[in-house]
Amino acid sequence: MPYQTARHTWETARKMGHVPLVESDFVRSHLRHYRVHAHETVHDVADHLLVPADNLGDPGLPLAWALAFDGSSQEVAVNDRYPSTRVGYLQIAGVLVNLLEMQEQSRQPLVDPAVIRRATHESLLSIVMPGSNVCREDCDTVCDSWRLEMFEIFRDYTIENKPLLDYYFRFLEAGQRAIGGCGQIVLGRCAATRQCPARNIVIPKSGATCPQCQGALYPTDILRVHEEVQDLNANETALGRLRTVLEHLAMLCYLDYLFDRLPRVLSSVAFILDGPLALFGPQAPLKRAIAAYLQSAATEMTDRGYRLPVIVGIEKSGQFAEHAAQIASHIPNRTLMRLPDDYIFQRILASRPSTTSAFGEDTYYGRKFFYKSARGQVFTITVPYMDSNLFLQHHADDPVAYATLPATLALLDGIGTKLYSDAAIPITLAHSFASIPLGIGSKVLTLMSKEFLDQTP
Numbered sequence: 001m002p003y004q005t006a007r008h009t010w011e012t013a014r015k016m017g018h019v020p021l022v023e024s025d026f027v028r029s030h031l032r033h034y035r036v037h038a039h040e041t042v043h044d045v046a047d048h049l050l051v052p053a054d055n056l057g058d059p060g061l062p063l064a065w066a067l068a069f070d071g072s073s074q075e076v077a078v079n080d081r082y083p084s085t086r087v088g089y090l091q092i093a094g095v096l097v098n099l100l101e102m103q104e105q106s107r108q109p110l111v112d113p114a115v116i117r118r119a120t121h122e123s124l125l126s127i128v129m130p131g132s133n134v135c136r137e138d139c140d141t142v143c144d145s146w147r148l149e150m151f152e153i154f155r156d157y158t159i160e161n162k163p164l165l166d167y168y169f170r171f172l173e174a175g176q177r178a179i180g181g182c183g184q185i186v187l188g189r190c191a192a193t194r195q196c197p198a199r200n201i202v203i204p205k206s207g208a209t210c211p212q213c214q215g216a217l218y219p220t221d222i223l224r225v226h227e228e229v230q231d232l233n234a235n236e237t238a239l240g241r242l243r244t245v246l247e248h249l250a251m252l253c254y255l256d257y258l259f260d261r262l263p264r265v266l267s268s269v270a271f272i273l274d275g276p277l278a279l280f281g282p283q284a285p286l287k288r289a290i291a292a293y294l295q296s297a298a299t300e301m302t303d304r305g306y307r308l309p310v311i312v313g314i315e316k317s318g319q320f321a322e323h324a325a326q327i328a329s330h331i332p333n334r335t336l337m338r339l340p341d342d343y344i345f346q347r348i349l350a351s352r353p354s355t356t357s358a359f360g361e362d363t364y365y366g367r368k369f370f371y372k373s374a375r376g377q378v379f380t381i382t383v384p385y386m387d388s389n390l391f392l393q394h395h396a397d398d399p400v401a402y403a404t405l406p407a408t409l410a411l412l413d414g415i416g417t418k419l420y421s422d423a424a425i426p427i428t429l430a431h432s433f434a435s436i437p438l439g440i441g442s443k444v445l446t447l448m449s450k451e452f453l454d455q456t457p
Contacts, residue, residue, distance in 0.1 A: 042347075045330040045337065051399055053334040053371075059410035060307060063270045066097045066415065067254055068426030070274035070434045071247045073239040075131055084232065086131030088239045092246045093434035094254065096121040097426045099270075103414055122433045125246065127153060131235050142231045144216075146238065147191065150225060151207060151218035153246075159253040165205060165219070167253040174296055175289025177222065191221035224282035245283055247273060252290065255309065259297050263306050270310035270411050274427050277313040277366035277382040284363045291365035291385055298386040310408050313366065313382035314427055321380045323348045324370045325422075328378045336409065337370035340397045344368075367397060369405075374413040377422045383408060 021027055071092040077083040098119035130136060130145040139145040154165040169185075172178035178185045183205045190196035192215020201210060207218045223245060228238040251271050258266040279287045298308050315321050331337055344359045345352040360368075366382040373379065383402050399405050415424045 042327045042330065045327055049338045049340075049343065050331065051336045051338065052332075053336060053406070053409045053413075056336070056399055056406045056409070059406040061268070062099070062103075062414070063310060063407065063411055064098070064100050064268040065265075066099050066270040066272055066411070066426045067251070068095045068097065068272040068274070068424075068430040069093065069247050069251045070427060070430035071243040072431075072434045073236070073243045075234055075236055075239060078134070082133065085133040086234060087134055088129040088131050088235055090127040090129065090239055090243055090246075091434045092125040092127075092243065092250055093430045094123045094250055095426060095430040095433060096123075097429065099411075099414070102425065120429055122429070124433060125157060125250070127242075129235070129239065129242070132230055132232055142235075143226050143229045144192070146229045147218055147221060147226045148216070150220045150223070150242065154220050159250070160257045162253075162257070164249065164253065167256055168249065169205065169219070170256065171249075171252060171286075171289050171293045172222075174293035175286075176292070177285075177289050185219050185222055187217060187221055190215065190217065191224075191226065192217055223286065227282055241281055241283055244275070244279060245286070247275070248277075248279065248286075248290065251311075252293065255297075255311070256293075258309075259301070263301060263304065266301070266309050267307040270312070270408075270426075272424065272426050272430075273311075273313040274316070274430060275313055276315055276364065276368070277311070277384055278360060278364040280363050287363060287365045294365070294384050294386055307407075308386055308404050310404050310411055311366075311384045312408050312411075314424055315380040315382075316423070316427075318380075319348055320368060320370075321422075324378045324380050327370075328372065331370065331372040331378065333372055333376055334374050334409075334413070335372050336399055336405070337372075338397045338399060339368050339370065367402065369397075369399065371409055371412055373409075373416055375416045377412075377416045379412055379422060379424070381408070381412070 069092070071090065073088065073090045075086050075088040077085060078087050079085045101119040129149055130142055132142060134145075135142055136145040136148060139148055154168055155163060157164045159167065169178050169183060172185060179202070184202050187201045187203050188199065190198040190201060190210045190213060192210050193213040196210060196213040196215065198210050198212040201208070201217060203217050203219050203221070205219055207216060209215070210217055225238055225241045225245065228241060229235055230238075251273055255266070255271055258269060279290075294311070301308055327337075339348075341359050349359075364382065366384040368380070368382050371379045371381055383405055386403060387401065412424065415426060417423050417425045417428060
């Protein structure tokens, strides 16, 4: 970690500071034992992994609407003399796109920007979170400040006039993580004090007091985001965890709203998430509640004769997207590629935890596929387990088992854009609304933080 100079610049490294590493026999000997697992040249893709889109069945009527979700977070220093004093900012964007109007424009010789703008409606959730050396006035620690802020976000933010907290409890009840009909959850251990021995504490929606340490407890504590909050260091990891949770919950809240009130309309809507249908870290157990809710909703919609909505996660980067780009020339247009566990662990990931473990069994509520669209774009997608039997069968990769796949692939054929490599229009729009620019955006957020915290140098 470099020192800061009197001019507020950073100490620079010696120009030859890398030489000891380069000349070290220890470093060289260890490098010889490392392997880059998934970067071998790919000469072909086995035929049994490739499934033409037409073989998966009729996609049905074109989808009329797409709801895309993306988020962005950034932490800034609020005092030049004490750069470890930080505040975090977070934005979650939901963008509703009229697909019929937008696709009609693709048939015109010139696209009308006014029509495209009218076909797009956005909603933005903007959040500020305390960082290292910053606490709420009514809290003693940064961690406690985060816990209370998260609870208030869930309690006060509404989607279609319904608090996020109500949706949250509905999903938890579906996954048996909340006491059905009672508006209560069971917190495995006290979150207020690390040394507190209290276990299995019942917490109502409004929060509670720990029976042993008397600390304040909240129903959002079971998400365990606060466990990665640092009092003395940057909190980008915790911000990222919170952003991911809110992206998934925002998508599910709109789906649940339509499921309750307009199930026929829900059948014509696509829900698109920027990233995989998965939750990682301490929040991973939430995926089971999400999967259970989606499977319950799918069963009811099918019983009532409605088509299931399209739900898809699209990854722009990472190991899977990189591998898809590498093998793109071996996949024909309008072809889906299956990703069995053996292929994933042999060709994409570096290791397998055990010979019996299935990919993503603790983190994903959907199955990964590659798809090369009619326009030649390659998408890395996750399609949800809408059938509980699939979930129990160790993430079966047979695409025929996923009822929403034909409509999903037809959607991807129609929403591609050449603005960015292998990009989809709704996700591009959501990203543009959610993103915090690194340059001027960081400066403005820093100045605002300094003003409100009275930290001008």
